[in-house]
Amino acid sequence: MHPAKSVIFFTTTTGAGYGLLFWLAVLAHRGLVGPDFGFGLLAFGIAFTLVVGGLLSSTLHLGRPERAWRALSQWRSSWLSREGIAALLTFIPTVLFACFWLFWHNNSGYVAWLGLFGGVMSLLTVYTTSMIYASLKAIPAWSVGWTVPGFLVLSLMSGAVLASALAAVGGYGAAALWLVLPTLFFLAFGLVVKLSYWSKIDRSVSSSAETATGLGEFGKVRLIESPHDQPNYLIKEMGFVIARKHRTKLRRMVVIFAFGLPFLGISIGWFAPDIVVFLTLAALGFCAVGVAMERWLFFAEAKHVVTLYYDT
Amino acid sequence: MTLNPFATVQQQLDLSPEISDEVKTTTCYMCACRCGIRVHLKDKKIRYIEGNPEHPVNKGVLCAKGAAGILNQYSPAKLTKPLLRVGERGEGKFKEIEWDEALKLATKWLGDVRAKDPSKLAFFTGRDQSQSLTGWWAKQFGTRNFAAHGGFCSVNMAAGGIYTLGGSFWEFGEPDWELTKYFMMFGVAEDHDSNPIKIGLGKLKTRGDAKFVAVNPSRNGYNSIADEWIGIRPGTDGLFVFALIHELLRAEKVDFKYLARYSNAPWLVIQNPGEADDGLILRNKKGDPLCYDLVKKRAVSALGADISPALVGEHRVKNKRVVPAFQLLAKRYLADEYSPDAVAETTGVPASTIRRIAAELAQVAFEEEIVIEQPWTDVWGRRHEQMIGRPVSFHAMRGISAHSNGFHTCRAIHILQVLLGSVDVPGGWRNKAPYPKPIPPGPKPSGEPIAQNMPLEGMPLGTPTGPEDLIVGEDGEPLRIDKAYSWEYPLSAHGLMHMVMHNAWAKDPCEIEVAFFYMANIAWNSSMNTSGTLQYFTDKDENGEYKIPKIIYSDAFWSETVAYSDLILPDTTYFERHDCISLLDRPISSAHGPGDAIRHPVLELDRDVRCFQTVLLDLGAKLGLPGFVNEDGAAAYPGGYEDYMVNHERAPGLGPLAGWRGVNGDQHGRGAPNKDQLQRYIENGGFWVHELPPEQQYFKTVNKDYLEYAVHMGWIPDTNPIIFQLYSEPVQKFRLSSQGHGKHQPPERHKKRVETYFDPLPFWYMPFEEAAIDRVKYPLHALSQRPMHMYHSWGSQNAWLRQITSANQLHMHVDTAKALGIPNGDWVWIESPLGRVKGKVKLISGVNPNTVWTWNAIGKRKGSWGLSPDAPESNQGFLLNHIISEVLTPKPGEPQYSNSDPVTGQAAWFDLRVRVYPCAADEAGFTEPMFERFTEAPAANCPVLRYGADLKGQQKGSFVPEKSWIGNRHENAAHIDGLADGKGNQTDEDKL
Amino acid sequence: MTCLPKNPSGKKLGLVIDLDICVGCHACAVSCKEWNASGQMAPLTDLQPYGAKPDGVWFNRIHTFEVVEPQTGASRTVHFPKSCLHCDDAPCVTVCPTGASYKREEDGIVLVNTDICIGCKLCSWACPYGAREYDEDEGVMKKCTMCVDKIYNENLPEESRVPACVSTCPTGARSFGDLGDPNSEVSKLVAARNGYGLMPEQGTKPVNRYLPPRPKKLGNELAPRLLEHVDDSANGAGVLARWVDKILSA
């Protein structure tokens, strides 16, 4: 699949933003951060920038962005529609939570529960996003069981890394310390999910040129004349294939950047409080690069079955 | 529309929008197939073109080109005004001029030549559908230097046929698609009978009781749906066919009766080696050929009715040793050298396959004969109660034709047809009107007299019957610029258009002052050795004058050739003019009966261009050519081509169009001009057809009623039987002359060649180029084929068609590529002794391993056809023509000949041999040779094309229930229960 | 109506394509383009029509495949036209967030309402067959309409009321009708020829059917025996001798 920048940006930023909203609620609920206006402004500012920016960028990818509002109507069947609605609904608890925190200086008790509810809604939104991909049978690399966990875990993971960095920057040592274990856990879990995902998609067999054409009974099928000499929409949109050797290299980079280096940074930070700000920020930087790479690969590696009709 | 974001919007569909303001019926010209089309017009633009279901050629279907006609009409490469060259030739710099000036200039150039020596005009008309006009114009002008494209196209096929069967493949005959049970197709990718062949193949395969065998080095298009594909090595079909004949003879599986009755098999051939009558047919005083009657035990006229002719056996008659022609034929092909085992290696077809095919042919021809209870009468007056058919049919085209041994191979196939008794019989191959014609059909070519301001005696093209009919000087040297009808290419019935530029440049055999071309892209894809040809256009002599001083050209589009011409007479498109698809030329007949058609303007002209035929009539009048002006000197056809189409009479009562003649329009074929004739055509969908009555449908060569009808229609002079010429006496006459007999003899240096290749019975020889070169160095045959969706160079200006193919590749067998170490998609050099071109390879399995092939005429010169300079056509696509030589390298002591068939002058495009090797890394990705862009060529500035957006119809009326459609309904109905008989969505019940 | 029709009429209009006789001529593809250029989803925009990478909206495309039998190396060439299969369980419909993509209750035709399509391209991702065509210029999705504005069109003569690709096909390789009715002619054609749907494993339940290439008549069923030579003398001398007294009456 063609790795469209807007879609990569959209899924990674909303993922991180929703993850951050979730962890903010957890921290508030645990009483690890108080209703500090400055910190709140920074944290919610970042979270909502990521979420709103991501959502807006996703409309950039639309042919008719001005009609984006129409995307809400088909929640009965369409995961994209459901995502739109979930995203809108998620704003209600999360914005309320933010308002309580920022304007009424309250982030505990019922408000924290409201925050947690917003966090769950956030994850639900991430889930709907992931289901857009996971429900596409025509893209076997996406319609595997590991796609949804991948999105959810990476959202929680990138949110956690982000929250850790914020806590460190904001001087919330306790929060930062508390976040270490969950962050490390999700970094490790993320790695496991991703590795499982890769091993699954490498092994899975689905349609073939033989089933695509129904000519399997006569032998091996190979395209010799494409319908058009120059690339058509299908090729441009779905014919993107990344070479096997690049794929292996990129996967290694993802492992290092998305999981390895952040894990290292966060764990060292645990023992080196002096440079924890630097380390968590570094972890965040690596993680951002790594997750973006992961998402790029998620697209680039996925082969649409329509390519079976082509020579790609 | 609701603005509630959660509401589901239901679309209000227009199920019955209006489509057009008007539907006009005319004839397609996206290729030469002549299909009938219905053009839906909306706001004076073309909304939609569909096939005309009533039309005899296409019966409602339309090919890709035909459907894309819209985009040719809106091509950015359309010429808009007469052009006069201002830069150098090939630069592409022109100034627009008015028609008055253009015509004045042309008249001056042409008039000067005509006053001096009319033969200094070379008038060659390419893809001409109006040859009866252009040929007549040349005749009246007085130049013998006229031909259309047939010489580089398929004259082997034409000549092989008309000298053997009295008709030919090409589009002049067709298999009996309804009845044939065994169909063999040789060397066809697309053909002029484009839609009829596709319709026929679909029916034949759906019927399911027939076998389709494709003989072709390449398995694509039609060939891929064949039951059996025989991937023969190029240029060896003759041997393959001889081996089939060998097997059939050995098993006595030939139709002796048919041979005795309808062919010259029993004609007695004089055996008198060394003498002037050796090999000629023994004739009586009347000139009738004789045969030996086994009952009467004496020689009798072979044209008599009740004879029992011997097919074998030597006799002495009139003191001559004679044998029946069949004996010579049988003896030749029974020889061991033509056994399947002997030819297997050269042809690449296993002996077992040849034996099996021979057995299948015999089985179908003789065990599955078709009997139609339809009485008919032969020319001898005998009534036959039935029509007996041998349901084996053949078709062949340029894969046979475009080799230097094609004439003989084509004859070989025809002989096979006749041996099987399958010509013009039910289930066999059938002639289309105006064929069959006498063998050869005449008239003879005319080259005399050439005098100032005088017309020729006859038409410049014709069919020689012997050496006396050649167009050579006293010294036996060629007179025509293309050397047609010379000792070099005696039976060149269509001329040699591919030699015109070369010979004019070499001033051999004569000089040309004005070259006048129409509708042929000679500066690119219709020339051999294209790079060399471009030089012939631009070379100057010592005085700094172009070697070919003046070039007038009529094209409708900005083709490569436009840039190399001096004066451009821009033509209309086929939607904008009148045209005549005439029985005098290449009509729309089918085996079921004759037909002709017209085009008429369906769009208004929006540019300053003129119908070429009208311009030609105008020029004729301005030059005062006889027939083009009346006695008073006024133009004879002031109304232009449409005037000519209606009012011209070639002979009393015979004109360009056969339908609705006579003052009242109630006569067909013969009759006075009818002023309403075109209107009648338009009312009838643009065409006229006549269905022959059942008794005339078959055995046309000897069918009394048919022949009488043909005489009435003016196609043939008399009702004499047309006897298949297995043994060709005219050919033998040339051989005799080369052996020193007769008044007309070839110059010494051509004698051996004429003697060798003028064999009255077909034989096989290795194609010239293959024989001459180092076959180890150039191990591969290189072919080109037509893509079904492109017509030569026209297609690339079409925004839709070029999306399908914009860059051709070199198709190569996977195993061959493996041996050469060439991976799929790599760039390679394709090199012949003439030079090399570069292209990308595509590996396939369906091709003879010794053969590579590519699509024809996709590669384009930069700056032509309105394409942008970075168009794939001129950057990745390549033109094989650059490496096909137009001349053969002479053997020591021998003259230089054209790379053509020695009998007919047919261009031997497919004799090309090449070697293929990978190119260097920095050479990959772009083709070579690549030429500079023409300086002032038009290029479309059109990033987005939204054709049709404004033609969308408004809802009008309700909607009707839809109907189902079964492809090949009739054929499917025969074996699937529950399918109604009929055609498409029309069932037979509907008709009731 | 982005959900699949709840009360489908049972009618399933579709195409049947005979791979045994398709010669790959592209007539159906161009005719389709031509009709639909000003049809229901007009225009079928072309980008760089005269430039380096011409690319446009087509509802029907022709592929050519080579099928090689691995054991014997025997191969065949098959031309393969492909347009929307108007699936029963059309994923392109259910993924659509706007309802622009829908399946008609009356006849099962899958259409796009280009007036409300937002151009999210999701349907093109969901379609396994590559039957959705994005118009970059207009920013909306388009696709084969089954010529819905032709097959029911009162302004056309009866013989024209079929999909453009069907009536134009020179070999007659395309049929059209109600595949939901087992007694329809197309259904009978499919049954008689073992017609199949593409990629059943995708669960889309395509309506269009392909008729597989027939077995090639290669073997000896036509002529069970090779020809018997009447005589095997060198250069056929014996055969010739046999014919000397063969009396035929012409």
Ligand SMILES: Nc1nc2c(c(=O)[nH]1)N[C@H]1C(S)=C(S)[C@@H](COP(=O)(O)OP(=O)(O)OC[C@H]3O[C@@H](n4cnc5c(=O)[nH]c(N)nc54)[C@H](O)[C@@H]3O)O[C@H]1N2
């Ligand atoms: N390598 C290779 N070369 C070949 C062949 C091959 O098989 N292989 N085949 C050969 C054969 S058989 C042929 S017939 C030739 C064909 O070659 P050409 O006869 O050159 O055919 P086209 O390329 O169609 O060019 C005809 C010209 O007519 C112009 N034209 C189109 N419509 C009109 C019109 O309405 N009026 C006028 N005045 N002009 C118009 C076109 O713009 C074009 O410039 O190619 C030959 N060249």
Ligand SMILES: Nc1nc2c(c(=O)[nH]1)N[C@H]1C(S)=C(S)[C@@H](COP(=O)(O)OP(=O)(O)OC[C@H]3O[C@@H](n4cnc5c(=O)[nH]c(N)nc54)[C@H](O)[C@@H]3O)O[C@H]1N2
């Ligand atoms: N779509 C389309 N239709 C056209 C044209 C076009 O340009 N496009 N051009 C028209 C013109 S001018 C012409 S002349 C006709 C020509 O129509 P065709 O006769 O079909 O001509 P080609 O496309 O040259 O195809 C020649 C075929 O012969 C095969 N072949 C080559 N050498 C041999 C051989 O030695 N033996 C055998 N058995 N086969 C061989 C090639 O593989 C190829 O398939 O088409 C006409 N129709």
Ligand code: SF4
């Ligand atoms: S075969 Fe095609 S291009 Fe040629 S005349 Fe017929 S419809 Fe037109």
Ligand code: SF4
């Ligand atoms: S028009 Fe018919 S033969 Fe041609 S590609 Fe389409 S289905 Fe095949």
Ligand code: SF4
């Ligand atoms: S073929 Fe593709 S576009 Fe057509 S209905 Fe099926 S899924 Fe939808």
Ligand code: SF4
């Ligand atoms: S591109 Fe249009 S039709 Fe396709 S899913 Fe999106 S909104 Fe629906």
Ligand code: SF4
């Ligand atoms: S049914 Fe109509 S829209 Fe669909 S492929 Fe055929 S011609 Fe095109």
Ligand SMILES: [Mo]
């Ligand atoms: Mo030709």
